[in-house]
Amino acid sequence: MATRWDVAMRPPSLVGRLLLSALLGMLAAGVVAMAIFAAFEHLRGTDYEVHKENRDDLTVIEREILAGQFDPQQIGGTWFAGDYDALRRDTAFRVLDATGRVVVDSPPGPALEALERMPPGGDRVELQGDGPPVVLQVAERRVSGDDGGYVIQVARSHRMEQRLAEHARSLYRDSAIVAALGALGVFTIVIYLTIRRAVGPLQQASELAARINPRTVSARLRTEGMPSEMIPLIDALNLALQRLEHGLRVQQDFLATAAHELKTPLTLLRAEIELGEGMDRAAMLHDTELMGRQVHQLLHLAEVSEDRNxxxxxxxxxxxxxxxxxxxxxxxxxxxxxxxxxxxxxxxxxxxxxxxxxxxxxxxxxxxxxxxxxxxxxxxxxxxxxxxxxxxxxxxxxxxxxxxxxxxxxxxxxxxxxxxxxxxxxxxxxxxxxxxxxxxxxxxxxxxxxxxxxxxxxx
Structure with a gap:
């Protein structure tokens, strides 16, 4: 059951209600999408991102080794090595051959030095400096290539991933807000124009219905161009108008017939009265009784024809x-x-x-x-x-x-x-x-x- 608050907040027009429903649906979808996004962000913390990036870098080097295209001189000059060159304190990698010799590594820096000091089998190393210590997460993978086995080591700091994630979230959030506002504006305009076009036949039908009166009760509402959901309502209104027209015609016929039935005894009474001394008293009483009976039954018929009685x-x-x-x-x-x-x-x-x-x-x-x-x-x-x-x-x-x-x-x-x-x-x-x-x-x-x-x- 709708409360007074619901009725007060509901737009009076059909266009407003449909538009509000569409906007509420879009808003609800947006809230759900944001909740899912926030849940993923919560589940995918910094540790997850660090592990993911390390696994991706291991896969890049492993793919070159397995493809037989591994060139220690060439990998240092790719975009892959460029990232490590720009972030020497937060990232480092190196590739060791089967003898433990370094085949290739990232540009020298604090992160690479910390990776070299890390004991075998470790997965975490701290980088000491002037400020607070930087924790490097280390991932390692062994790969067998055409020219022997290799050990790939990749190190990445939590600090860098946190900063990158915060920057990405800020960038995505601003972009998402702008895109959402633009999409909402376009959506509102399109929905408004579409709904206005859809309810156009309803407005025409309402204008026709407003012109119907007892003299034009034979008019009917058209269903051409009506939404399929509204056609049963229009058909029901037309049937109601048909019943109303039939009722009005019955009442008109009834009044005409009643007037005719009462006209005859009234004419006879007038004739008897005009005769003066020679009037037939018995005939006058008969005509009066007949007319009284007709009036009495007319009143009964009018009374029983109304349900409220x-x-x-x-x-x-x-x-x-x-x-x-x-x-x-x-x-x-x-x-x-x-x-x-x-x-x-x-x-x-x-x-x-x-x-x-x-x-x-x-x-x-x-x-x-x-x-x-x-x-x-x-x-x-x-x-x-x-x-x-x-x-x-x-x-x-x-x-x-x-x-x-x-x-x-x-x-x-x-x-x-x-x-x-x-x-x-x-x-x-x-x-x-x-x-x-x-x-x-x-x-x-x-x-x-x-x-x-x-x-x-x-x-």
Missing amino acids: YRFARLSLWSLAQEAGDYMKRVAEKGGVVLQIERHGREARVDADAGAVFVLLKNLLENAIGHTPKGNRVTLEVSPAGFAVADQGTGIAAGDRAHLFERFWRASTTTSGAGLGLAIVSEICLAHQWTVTAEVADGGGARFVVSIPEAQVHA
Whole structure:
């Protein structure tokens, strides 16, 4: 989890974040490289460097001897001997033949004199002088050549290696700092230009998105030139815009249809009022009741279409069915229909909105009672799998099944109603993640089934 400090230190722009990430990565790599360099410097101390240089010089002389090109007169004039001539107090070498005679040696100096005084088999000798003693590290190697055997001796001081190492470290450090700063500057410029070019399509997409409004909701964001990582996000935004456009069109159609549905009874009422003394009171009451029912169902539909209006709690399916059934029994008795409630299986509970489920069952029962002839029965079945409402009416025509849950749709056999009852049922099921389907009941009537997923059912 990001802390407030992390959020405050994070650049607000994508370019800044990518650039900062790249710089931090480069900085981390530099720190690791410096740590490795320091570790090597620590492990490779002065003794290591002295031994290494001595071994290298032994190898140079040994290579000439083994190649048959060893010339005592020539080796003193090479670059190899020149180093020893310049550092007579700190370096010296000599080559002895099988008899112990010196074949060739470095220019005379304190280091060579100390090497000559060193007892056989020694590997270290001190050079005394006016200042503190200088320690010479000695390396020796025996080589067999074409003209006999030789003994090579090389001596080198710790003091010289320390000074050379300090000079090299200072030189390398200054060069490394200058090179690192130059590389960092070039790296920053290149990365900045590259990132700016890469996020260019994102800026264009954001400008297009900023111009989208309810009048231009059909516009879509383009994915051409987008980074592959951003394409799923753009596609998701386009799908969201598509759903939003569909929702707006549905709302527009809904408002147009609602206005049309309310226009007819209002026109009839106005006509009856204008007739004055000859107005039909019963017709006016019927039109008023119809319009009131439409307004009531419109309010219900608007309410159940908003998820924020739901309040979920753990409820008993049987209790919900009993409450709706008891309420609708009076309507059933008034229409001469028998309402029967049946429970199948064990008691079950679900997380649901009590008011919404009451409206769902009331609408299904009201629809079933309205389509059931007098003297017949409507059944409300309750089980852990959900609810089922079956009637003994004429059933559902095959061509009507695809339109049952559409708003303002009414079957040709329906003489009253606003065509919103089953649409409200569908919206409530959608909010609860349930499904509602229509099928043929036993005896030819209609049977509406509300299915609840098993994962939502609790004992």
